[in-house]
Amino acid sequence: MIHLNRREMLVSSVALFALGACRGQSVHTTQARVGYLRTQGPIVDLGIDSAAIEQGNIKLFPFESGNDVLEAIMADGIDVGETGEVQPIFAQSAGHKVKVVGSTEPAALTSMLVRDDAPLRNIADLKGRKVSFIAGTNSHWLLLRALDRAGLKQGDIAPVSLGGSDGLSALFSGDIDALVMTAPTTQIAVSNGARVLFNNRGLTNSALYYVAKDSTIAKRPELIEGFLRALSQHIRWTAQNPDRFIDVAVKDLGVTPDVGRALLNVLPKKLVPVGDGAVGTYNQQIADAFAAQGLIPGRIEAAQSVSGEFDKVLTP
Template sequence: MASRDTSDFSNTLAGLSLSDPARRALLKAAAASAATFAAGALFAAQGAQTQSSGKTLRIGFQKYGNFVVLKARGTLEKRLAAQGTSVQWLEFPAGPQLLEGLNAGAVDIGTVGETPPIFAQAAGVDFVYIGNEPPAPNGEAIVVPHDSPIRSVADLRGKKVGLNRGSNVHFLLVKALQHAGLSYADITPVFLTPADARAAFVQNSIDAWVIWDPYLAAIERQANARVITNGEGLVRNTQYYLAARKFADAQPQLLRELLAELEQVDRWSRDHILAVAGQLSPLVGLDAPTLELALNRASYGVQPIDAAMLDYQQQIADTFTELKLIPKKLVVADAKWRAV
């Protein structure tokens, strides 16, 4: 995945001037992509040293979400201590990088949006879907500067649109363009991490940004960004829990314990938005009101993977196959957890 990202960076750079801040941001992101690829070797070495035998559950998480709440509350550690199992938390900047860690053997389980698993399965990562949160379509959007002449998705023709390649918003962009009568070829995608995309956005080096919460809430509140569309009626924006297949086959009861604890944290979080915002604020580096906005758009309640969710993921996979963004047709159901 990292090598294809670097190629996409090169293609995008060709369309930017030498002085363009977006070019400098892309060069930085390309370097980060290469670093991520190199980090795979480190992950593999770590994985070889700490391969889980049921005594340690290694969880990949991102800086926002219910895994952060679960980690802060410490309830999973207490639940698993009785079984002689400890918990190791590994932070990643986004879903694609987290799945690199899982592929390298450094992570047993992680949580990502709906698109990263598609790119990961296409790259041969051996994982299974073990659960999901309900859809949260309002938690991601396409935004433009408040004074931009762009009023709708149709106005994006010929524009530079920033996004994290292979993230959940990649599918939102494709569906929004289709709904507006545009094709993916009608815009210039600029692949940037959220931090670099925000910098390019506020410097007007990109015309629009496709982003998810809490980055979405932050740019709305801090820079008065204007939403031209969100996922409502276009995509589900589902959060998935994935596990390395070998680990899931070997430790099904441990994963059930984790999902049960997540369900309890979800129920608590749904009824205590203000408390969760206050708890996350120092960990995420965002003020509580911004997090409240994001949390009120989130979904709560762990669900088992069913046929409808697999069919939805298959739609995403087929879409990216048609766009030649993944090299072959996938059978998403091959990644279903078949625990008894």
């Protein structure tokens, strides 16, 4: 279970301020207001705020999901936000003017979990099984890709929508057969009797995207640039200081050193350029898959919602 640490308790009042802005109050600030995923990703619990203070003024706002982050971006509650790979697709298909301005490298952040004693051994074994995932997220994207690899469709499984602790409880009680989950919950679950049936490697990138409105990119590029520079340096520092990472994970996430070590193994080790065409091409695959499922109205040109303007800040 993920517990709020000291920093999250401190920023909770700031988060309320950001959500107030989401209700229609326009906020002008010299600080980069950054929304991050509270239970995953390179920002959570690992001191990006301290690193960022040296780069410029950055305020962090924790959110539960990429959908919540995207909503805050559209409401001008934050300037840039951390999401999964799927949220920008839905934003573009809805006509929102947002762009992916940064991305982590591909990483094994998303996994299909089963109970350790389950008879399931490969993707094809999911046929006819109760599989839990959250629609319109990276977990859904991984499921679609995995089923396609095995010659199956979403209709070949019994979909269930449970996440977090509810999903894990259902898995361990036998109410569902499999569950798509992300780090660090995956590592915690494995330490408590779950087994990874497969992860996203070779199927999806499971990258984390950093997204901003077109208007923010045009009017306040320095906010985005300062944040991405700080984040790039922070991710590399984490990779180069594994013992420190594990100490912080044990303290702030409440996990064992072994779980902290397993988490470090799957976290991305750097940001990558988004303006070289690779992200746009990959996003097109996501968009086409979701269009085929009828989850977005029709085909979009996904590359139009990627901006390489800030690739220059990446640490060499």
